[in-house]
Amino acid sequence: MSSQVLFKExxxxSQIWVWLxxxxxxxxxxxGAYQQLLLGKPFGNNPAPDxxxxxxxLVFGVLFPVYFHYIKMVTEVRKDGLYVRFYPFHRSFKRFPFEIIQNYEVLTYNPIRDYGGWGIRHGFKGNAYNMAGNRGVLFEFADGKKVKKLMIGSQIPEKLSEAIRKAIEK
Known part of the structure; x- marks a missing residue:
């Protein structure tokens, strides 16, 4: 991870409907905790013990929202490749060296139809790492005899694509 970061997103x-x-x-x-623990009124028809x-x-009122608060996707372009980390699911960055990138293009896509939603997805059109929205950069990687596709969702896909282009040219 000593390689210089040329682009970071x-x-x-951030979607209000997810937080709702x-x-x-x-x-x-x-x-429920207020009703039962502070007011002493059993919560529900079959109340749980205190x-x-x-x-x-603790689990649903504190840890659950904190967990979702810390979920993030980090995309970096470095001198030696494209790096993606979907925290906390990836322990470290996933590296895609420039040598295996055959093609890439900025696209508007349908996250639900094409990949089954947001997150780390495996869909009809390949794999995707996306957090929000419907724009990103679709990469085609040469992996032996197969061509693998990966959509990297981005709020600024043109800047991501430009950073890839500049890094490959160097």
């Missing part, structure tokens, strides 16, 4: 979960979905168990766990309610509050 960090993407986090995440908020449902957070609000329910906080409300220790379980405290555990649910």
């Amino acid at each position: 960090v993407q986090k979960i 979905i995440i908020a449902i168990p957070v609000v329910l766990s906080w409300y 220790w379980m309610m405290l555990l649910l509050l």
Whole structure:
């Protein structure tokens, strides 16, 4: 990882609809814990014991939103290749050396139809690392006799493509 970074993009979960979905168990766990632990009113028709309610509050009311807050995708162009890390799922960067890149182009795509959604995806059109939106750079890699395709989602795909072009030219 000593190679100079020529381009870097960090993407986090920013869609309001995702955070609204995440908020449902957070609000329910906080409300249930408040009702049962502070007001002394059993929460629900078959209430959990207080220790379980405290555990649910810790898991869904604290750890769950913190976990989603720290999910991020980092894309870097360095002198020796393209690097992608989907934190916390990748322990380190995935490196794609320039020598195996056959082609790349900026595209608008349909994340759900083409790849099955956002995240680390394996879809009909190849693999994808995407965080949000519907734009990115589609890479074709030479891997022996096969050509593998990888969509790297980006909020600034033109800059990513330009950084790749400049790095390959050097």
